[in-house]
Amino acid sequence: GAVVSQHxxxxxxxxxTSVKIECRSLDFQATTMFWYRQFPKQSLMLMATSNExxxxxxxxxxxxxxxxxxxxxxxxxxxxxxxxxxxxxxxYICSARAPGTRTDExxxxxxxxxxxx
Amino acid sequence: AQSVAQPEDQVNVAEGNPLTVKCTYSVSGNPxxxxxxxxxxxxxxxxxxxxxxDNLVKGSYGFEAEFNKSQTSFHLKxxxxxxxxxxxxxxxxxxxxxxxxxxxxxxxxxxxxxP
Numbered sequence: 001g002a003v004v005s006q007h008x009x010x011x012x013x014x015x016x017t018s019v020k021i022e023c024r025s026l027d028f029q030a031t032t033m034f035w036y037r038q039f040p041k042q043s044l045m046l047m048a049t050s051n052e053x054x055x056x057x058x059x060x061x062x063x064x065x066x067x068x069x070x071x072x073x074x075x076x077x078x079x080x081x082x083x084x085x086x087x088x089x090x091x092y093i094c095s096a097r098a099p100g101t102r103t104d105e106x107x108x109x110x111x112x113x114x115x116x117x
Numbered sequence: 118a119q120s121v122a123q124p125e126d127q128v129n130v131a132e133g134n135p136l137t138v139k140c141t142y143s144v145s146g147n148p149x150x151x152x153x154x155x156x157x158x159x160x161x162x163x164x165x166x167x168x169x170x171d172n173l174v175k176g177s178y179g180f181e182a183e184f185n186k187s188q189t190s191f192h193l194k195x196x197x198x199x200x201x202x203x204x205x206x207x208x209x210x211x212x213x214x215x216x217x218x219x220x221x222x223x224x225x226x227x228x229x230x231x232p
Contacts (some may be wrong), residue, residue, distance in 0.1 A: 004160075031136075042224065046219055046220075108162075
């Protein structure tokens with residue numbers, strides 16, 4: 001089946017630093033990748049939709065200058081949290097969509113736990 | 118706009134008993150419905166999906182879900198719960214049609230199965 005990986009699985013950083021999270025589709029090409037944020041005991045909130053070779057589309061309320069998304073290839077998208085602050089601490093999950101029929105679906109990565117001190 | 122409601126924050130069931138996790142949805146047009154399971158500090162694992170066809174959908178780990186169009190529901194069920202089924206369950210919906218609409222998730226229901 002389709003596998004999506006994320007790296008790192010967890011990261012601790014100091015306030016003010018930037019952190020990059022990678023999302024890779026391992027056995028398929030993903031034209032579209034999605035980045036979600038999940039707070040403890042809450043649902044997944046879509047942050048942005050990333051299309052290969054074009055700018056990401058951010059959901060309302062998500063700061064695009066703070067959460068930089070790059071989808072440089074069909075197998076890799078990165079999320080960079082710039083000038084991270086404690087309130088950015090969260091569980092970040094990516095998913096990837098393979099091109100195909102209208103019934104295609106998203107395959108989720110294992111998530112990255114970010115803790116900002 | 119599309120939305121998903123999971124009315125129960127937590128469902129408690131004894132091992133061996135049947136379980137139901139409720140989900141209702143709202144979407145323009147025909148729905149494309151999913152159930153996912155999440156274990157602590159892990160990503161989402163796909164359980165099952167409904168597109169068209171039989172209203173009863175069978176998925177992974179013995180789970181099934183029943184699509185009810187008139188009640189706009191897609192409840193997750195399992196005939197006999199296992200302790201290992203204890204996890205957080207998410208229902209999700211997207212509109213099925215031309216183009217691609219994003220997934221909308223419910224807030225999640227914690228399932229606790231006691232020995």
